Amino acid sequence: MNKREYSDTEEVGNESTLVVKKQHLNQNLAIYPDATDPQTDDNRNNILLANFMSLIPGKEQTLKILEKSETVIGRSRSCDIILDEVDISTKHCKLVLLEMPLGNENRKLLNIIDTSRNGTYINGNKLVKKDYVLKNGDRVIFGKKCSFLFKYASESPIVAVNSVHANNDDVNLDVENTDDGKFKKPQFGFTSSQQLKRKPQQKSKVLSVFDKYIVGKELGSGHYAIVKEGINKQTGKSVAIKIFHPQLNDDQKKNHQFREETDILMRVQHKNIVNLLDSFVEPISKMQIQKYLVLDKIDDGELFDRIVRKTNLSQPETKALFKQILSGLKYLHGKNIIHRDIKPENILLNVRRRQSPDEIQTGPWDDDEIDIQVKIADFGLAKFTGEMQFTNTLCGTPSYVAPEILTKQGHSSKVDVWSAGVLLYVCLCGFPPFSDQLGPPSLKDQILQGKFAFYSPYWDDIDDTVLHLISNLLVVNPVQRFSIEHCINHPWFNDIRENSFSSRMKRLQISDKQKLPKTYSELSKL
Numbered sequence: 117m118n119k120r121e122y123s124d125t126e127e128v129g130n131e132s133t134l135v136v137k138k139q140h141l142n143q144n145l146a147i148y149p150d151a152t153d154p155q156t157d158d159n160r161n162n163i164l165l166a167n168f169m170s171l172i173p174g175k176e177q178t179l180k181i182l183e184k185s186e187t188v189i190g191r192s193r194s195c196d197i198i199l200d201e202v203d204i205s206t207k208h209c210k211l212v213l214l215e216m217p218l219g220n221e222n223r224k225l226l227n228i229i230d231t232s233r234n235g236t237y238i239n240g241n242k243l244v245k246k247d248y249v250l251k252n253g254d255r256v257i258f259g260k261k262c263s264f265l266f267k268y269a270s271e272s273p274i275v276a277v278n279s280v281h282a283n284n285d286d287v288n289l290d291v292e293n294t295d296d297g298k299f300k301k302p303q304f305g306f307t308s309s310q311q312l313k314r315k316p317q318q319k320s321k322v323l324s325v326f327d328k329y330i331v332g333k334e335l336g337s338g339h340y341a342i343v344k345e346g347i348n349k350q351t352g353k354s355v356a357i358k359i360f361h362p363q364l365n366d367d368q369k370k371n372h373q374f375r376e377e378t379d380i381l382m383r384v385q386h387k388n389i390v391n392l393l394d395s396f397v398e399p400i401s402k403m404q405i406q407k408y409l410v411l412d413k414i415d416d417g418e419l420f421d422r423i424v425r426k427t428n429l430s431q432p433e434t435k436a437l438f439k440q441i442l443s444g445l446k447y448l449h450g451k452n453i454i455h456r457d458i459k460p461e462n463i464l465l466n467v468r469r470r471q472s473p474d475e476i477q478t479g480p481w482d483d484d485e486i487d488i489q490v491k492i493a494d495f496g497l498a499k500f501t502g503e504m505q506f507t508n509t510l511c512g513t514p515s516y517v518a519p520e521i522l523t524k525q526g527h528s529s530k531v532d533v534w535s536a537g538v539l540l541y542v543c544l545c546g547f548p549p550f551s552d553q554l555g556p557p558s559l560k561d562q563i564l565q566g567k568f569a570f571y572s573p574y575w576d577d578i579d580d581t582v583l584h585l586i587s588n589l590l591v592v593n594p595v596q597r598f599s600i601e602h603c604i605n606h607p608w609f610n611d612i613r614e615n616s617f618s619s620r621m622k623r624l625q626i627s628d629k630q631k632l633p634k635t636y637s638e639l640s641k642l
């Protein structure tokens with residue numbers, strides 16, 4: 117098809133083949149070339165919704181998308197936007213106006229639906245006959261070359277998105293326009309039962325996560341989310357952005373889970389708990405939303421990796437790390453919060469490295485480390501116990517899960533004590549006390565019976581005092597199990613050598629070396 121065929125088209129740019137269709141004056145214009153004022157003549161009722169800014173060198177141009185139910189882009193002269201390139205389909209894609217309820221508001225968003233042969237690419241990903249809700253900063257390529265940066269017309273609620281409580285019925289998110297066109301911070305309103313203290317920084321903007329942060333490399337991933345590095349565009353501060361896997365708009369269970377994680381993180385502030393900075397809920401298609409938590413970035417990885425690297429940790433190091441873990445857990449339990457997923461993957465570390473030889477270490481760390489700060493992360497399974505004190509959901513990670521969770525008897529904060537016991541065991545010897553590898557019986561039965569042992573030679577040189585402590589944490593009956601308080605006051609944490617045990621704690625001798633448990637470190641090399 118030759119661009120000369122379009123007698124009613126206007127060429128944009130010097131040697132451009134990108135053309136924008138001029139429609140009859142008595143019709144609503146769907147788009148405007150940059151030079152055209154959308155508020156003139158017969159178009160004055162049209163509201164500018166968004167802009168596509170060309171990223172093609174030498175073809176600087178802005179395509180204006182007006183508020184219209186459907187805007188078709190393609191090579192055909194019947195399209196609202198004509199892109200006259202050989203790799204553009206007759207009708208390449210369409211932009212459908214969506215009004216989506218987010219929080220307490222309806223937001224006007226553009227859903228792009230691909231109908232092409234060669235594809236529409238959003239931020240490098242091919243759309244392939246699917247839809248996607250556009251957000252600020254998206255790089256959209258039609259076919260192979262027609263590359264644009266997408267932006268909603270104003271930093272209004274139209275911009276898609278929301279901050280902390282998009283789906284929280286208890287919260288009113290009021291956003292107001294100010295005279296200068298900027299937005300006042302949203303105000304949160306609570307029902308009387310919700311008069312809880314919130315961290316001030318959560319009262320913030322209505323923007324997309326991508327407006328505020330540059331999203332970078334992956335830091336880690338789990339079952340529910342992938343965590344990426346982010347940079348705050350305004351402050352330059354590095355953050356961690358937990359990007360949950362896309363979910364259906366109306367997935368009540370996931371919505372509830374996200375609310376619970378966000379709510380809990382908003383109510384906690386402790387040096388050993390990862391800090392929540394922001395949260396976003398954004399539509400990605402008509403049916404799907406994506407949720408984001410912005411957290412303080414913890415730089416030195418998971419305790420799990422440290423255990424794998426070192427095979428096991430020394431008693432002094434374990435003790436120093438555990439004092440911090442217990443401090444975080446004590447704080448949580450004091451607020452009626454149970455974490456329910458304590459395991460080495462969810463204990464993150466910030467290490468301050470030695471800058472000069474005369475710096476003094478704060479603990480029994482490696483020579484090149486001055487200080488290590490522990491941060492408890494991943495509140496995806498965390499729960500308020502409220503007044504009930506017990507909850508029934510099946511949760512946790514198999515090796516670390518407490519027996520009362522398996523028997524669904526209802527559980528309390530003591531489940532974290534059990535998991536802390538498993539973690540303490542793992543830190544000191546490098547493998548978990550309960551595993552399929554140690555069976556029979558099955559992992560589940562080992563846990564239900566509280567059947568574990570201190571295997572020789574791994575435990576031979578470890579103080580009886582800590583074996584005594586672990587034996588009081590891995591107690592099947594939660595009533596008889598230590599509390600966090602008991603744990604903190606135990607002689608091992610207070611460097612008191614306990615000589616009062618009637619006999620030395622038993623180590624299990626296994627004659628067949630093949631049957632000795634394998635450490636995480638050994639397993640990672642298999």
Ligand SMILES: Nc1ncnc2c1ncn2[C@@H]1O[C@H](COP(=O)(O)OP(=O)(O)OP(=O)(O)O)[C@@H](O)[C@H]1O
Nearest residue numbers: 335336337338339340341343356411413414494496
């Ligand atoms: N604040 C953070 N700073 C740096 N890295 C982080 C941060 N939060 C999480 N990570 C990394 O991302 C990984 C996955 O995060 P997280 O455990 O929260 O995801 P998840 O999908 O909920 O995991 P799970 O499968 O355990 O439920 C962590 O194990 C950690 O390596």
